[in-house]
Amino acid sequence: MNMNTGVSTEHIHAASETVKKLRSEIAKAVVGQGRVIDQVLIALLASGHVLIEGVPGLGKTLLVRALAKTFSGTFSRIQFTPDLMPSDVTGHAMYDLKSESFKIRKGPVFTNLLLADEINRAPAKTQAALLEVMQEKQVTIEGKPLALDPPFMTLATQNPIEQEGTYPLPEAQLDRFLLKIMIDYPDQNEEYKLVHNVTSNQIGDAINVDETNAVVNAEHIINLQKVTADLTVDSRVSEYAVNIVRQTRNWPGISVGAGPRGGIALLRAGRAAALLNGNDFVTPDDIKSIAIAGLRHRIILSPEMEIEGQTPDTILENLLDSVDAPRI
Amino acid sequence: MQLENMTARVRPRQTWEAMDLGFMLVQKWWAKIAFSWFVFTFPIFILINILLHDHYIWAMIAFWWLMPIFDRIPLHIISRALFGEVESNKKNLKSIVKVIFPHFIKMLTFLRFDPGRSFNLPVWQLEKLKGHARAERARVLKKMTSGSAFALTFMCMLIELIIFISLLALVFLLVPAAYTEALADALSPTAIEDSWWGGVSINFLLYITFFIVQPFYVAGGFSLYINRRTQLEGWDIEIVFRQLAQRVGKSSQYAAGLALAISFIIGGAFYPSNESVADEKIGLETTSSGGSLDNAGARKAIDEIMAQKEFGEKKTVTRWRAINKKDKKEEKKEEKKETINADWLSGLSLGLGAIGEVILWIAVAALIVLAVVFYLRWGPTASKDSLKINKKLPKSLFGLEITPESLPDDVGRAALALWNKQDPILALSLLYRGALTTLVHHYGINLKGSATEGDCIRTTYIHKEKLRQGSAEYFKRLTQTWQMAAYAHRLPSEEEIIQLSEQWTPIFGGHS
Structure with a gap:
């Protein structure tokens, strides 16, 4: 009766413990924002990319630096500006006078964790270059394909204010992100702790991830991703995810619903959520817990809802309230 | 004053x-x-x-x-x-x-x-x-x-x-x-x-x-x-006369008498006080000082004065006027018609008024009834029982039949029997279904179709106070065992299922 796949239960529990350690190490540097840390870890485990939306100064860079440090991974950051060129992201070939040959200079995407800050400030051409890298996980320079070292994860950020002079990401490209994470202000206690931590025994306000220790290495992360991908998903749970996605297409208030990629994202992220919760199987709860983050950037609200000031989150909450959870 | x-x-x-x-x-x-x-x-x-x-x-x-x-x-x-x-x-x-x-x-x-x-x-x-x-x-x-x-x-x-x-x-x-x-x-x-x-x-x-x-x-x-x-x-006139009386009183009595005589004639209507009558008498007496004047003489004198141009003038005024062509008969008919119309109208308005009043009273009664219903339903004293009676309880949830009738009398024992028949999934399903039925039907806990297992557990913890002791914890354990069987396809141990079956009746049983 047990339909468990290749990975043993012990293996899964060990993986789950490792993930918990990762979480607690990141939490040492990033005070509060527990939900955001969880969702970033889910995306990492599911080998996806995330789009983080929030006002500046909420610790997005700190989060990425801390995450990179926990698995001794490399980290780079690109500040997207209107004059950023695709080659600034991916890299380019340059003529070396000494060797009289073209040499390839790799761009900042050749890293484990890439923070694409304010991705909507760069023109469509540059955005497309990055999104292609995210999808293909390889870069072609001078006709030569160069694969990125796994694990590779992009954390793109967007600012909900100051929309002037930006190039909003088209829906088709938003689809490439596994989750869209909303980062909000910390609550009072968390903020107090944060301010205290940052200002004690420190010169300036530089990002400090000294307290975060490396728990695993990049290899381990790849293993964790494999374990995640092998978690048991009952057909009823898959059906539940598909039902949610299909419902977005008929729901009043949503003019364009999520495509099949939405359902795929829900299952991938649901598996990672289950591992994060210490389970070796996926339950409808796991799917429901990441459904909003997994779908909010894949739907387009109808103009009436936009005018009424409804957000995708409230619409999706109502929608989830109407989809029957699976039972026998 | x-x-x-x-x-x-x-x-x-x-x-x-x-x-x-x-x-x-x-x-x-x-x-x-x-x-x-x-x-x-x-x-x-x-x-x-x-x-x-x-x-x-x-x-x-x-x-x-x-x-x-x-x-x-x-x-x-x-x-x-x-x-x-x-x-x-x-x-x-x-x-x-x-x-x-x-x-x-x-x-x-x-x-x-x-x-x-x-x-x-x-x-x-x-x-x-x-x-x-x-x-x-x-x-x-x-x-x-x-x-x-x-x-x-x-x-x-x-x-x-x-x-x-x-x-x-x-x-x-x-x-x-x-x-x-x-x-x-x-x-x-x-x-x-x-x-x-x-x-x-x-x-x-x-x-x-x-x-x-x-x-x-x-x-x-x-x-x-x-x-x-x-x-x-006519205070203003009174004041003028009083001032006049004061003024003439100081000069000649004759003039005062004359003035007061005029005041009697003109102002008498406005000023019928005893004071003025007294003044009038004085005036007459003063006038008679020139020679005796009897009533007839006085009347004559008055008539003479009234015959003067200032008092007795007659004037002919000519102006245009609309001529009514209808004869008197028609006029009368018209009047009658109007009276009938007026009667009919007043009857109608009275009738409408009565209907309006009835409607108003009905509205007032309806408002009072509504207020009472609202108070009973949502007011501070609204009991949970009244809510329970009014609400239509679901008969099935998540595709499971959750009516009390669909359950065996002793769910725990029935589950054990199913376990003995080597049907563990059905046994667990029965326990889980029985627990949900009790929560919905007996405790009136609202569980939506969209509620996942986790949502159900959270809801029972919210209503922990009104459940029997240990219910929420038992329900959590039962749900986790059930999830393991349903989604991970891992069956619980015999010991575990016997324990769950035996504990079911003390915690959720005895309500039907």
Whole structure:
């Protein structure tokens, strides 16, 4: 009766413990924002990319630096500006006078964790270059394909204010992100702790991830991703995810619903959520817990809802309230 | 009341002009009015603000409520001053104490919101009539004037508002810019309940507003009243005759007699007092001093005078007039028709009125019933049972039949039997279904179809208080075992399922 796949239960529990350690190490540097840390870890485990939306100064860079440090991974950051060129992201070939040959200079995407800050400030051409890298996980320079070292994860950020002079990401490209994470202000206690931590025994306000220790290495992360991908998903749970996605297409208030990629994202992220919760199987709860983050950037609200000031989150909450959870 | 002592010129005026006269009176005796008003009201203002020191808005409402009593102060002073009785401040204070208390309760209860108060106050305070006589008097006086009295009330309210806002603006103007925001915060309606100086400041500004406007309001109403009496009783004519009598009395008796004879003829209708009859007699006697004049002689003399051009002139006036072509018969018919129409119309209006009244009563009854239903359903005493009865309970949830009838009598034992028959999934399903049925049907816990297992656990923890002890924990364990079997396809151990089955009845059993 047990339909468990290749990975043993012990293996899964060990993986789950490792993930918990990762979480607690990141939490040492990033005070509060527990939900955001969880969702970033889910995306990492599911080998996806995330789009983080929030006002500046909420610790997005700190989060990425801390995450990179926990698995001794490399980290780079690109500040997207209107004059950023695709080659600034991916890299380019340059003529070396000494060797009289073209040499390839790799761009900042050749890293484990890439923070694409304010991705909507760069023109469509540059955005497309990055999104292609995210999808293909390889870069072609001078006709030569160069694969990125796994694990590779992009954390793109967007600012909900100051929309002037930006190039909003088209829906088709938003689809490439596994989750869209909303980062909000910390609550009072968390903020107090944060301010205290940052200002004690420190010169300036530089990002400090000294307290975060490396728990695993990049290899381990790849293993964790494999374990995640092998978690048991009952057909009823898959059906539940598909039902949610299909419902977005008929729901009043949503003019364009999520495509099949939405359902795929829900299952991938649901598996990672289950591992994060210490389970070796996926339950409808796991799917429901990441459904909003997994779908909010894949739907387009109808103009009436936009005018009424409804957000995708409230619409999706109502929608989830109407989809029957699976039972026998 | 000595009309000849009046300090203002009395003549029939338009209502607006009459109010102007009142305002002039206040300006003339402003110092005396202000003094008395201040002496009486300021201690009360302080007292109210101390007593209601935590509720400054209520303090101001209480002070405003007493306004009809305070209005008597300017009225008392103006009414006396108009007839020449200008007293010292001290005497004024003494006499005010006597007029301030009559009709105290009436003035502050059902007469408090009388929109024509300034006009009615003199009827109450100066004429001192009672009961039906007062009502009749007020009815006569009110004709033609009540509209203006209402307008005066409304205008004074507006002026009070304007003055209050102006005073507030003035305060802000004088406060340095750095403090204006803090001041605005302190004077906001929510903040004045917390800061005593904010509340007292606002109340003081309102006090100043009343101090400025209220005497004018009272005087406006009073002069309307005087004007109305002048119209009705011909005070102006009376005053003229009295002045005439005084003047001629000093010169020749003959002239006085003549004038008074004329006054008898012309003014008799307006002035039928004993005094004038006496004067008339004097006049006649004076006239007879030239030779005896009997009644017939007098009549003749009068006729002669009446035959003069000034009195007996006849005049023919020609003007155009529309000629009615219909003959009298038709006219009568028409009249009759109109009467019938009128009867029919009045019947219809009465009928409509009755129907309207019935509808109104039905609406009132429906509202009361609705209010009772709302109260029972959502009011503080609404019991959980009433909710339970009214709500339609779901028969199936998540595709599981969750009616009490669909369950065996002893769920725990039935589950064990299924386990023994090597059907563990069905056994677990029965336990889980039984638990959900009890939660929904017995405890009235609302579980939606979209609730996942995790949501159900959270809901039971929320309602933990009304469940049996250990229910939430048991339900959590049961759900986790169930999830493991359903989604991970891992069966629970025999020991585990026996334990769950045995514990089911003490925790969820015995309700059906």
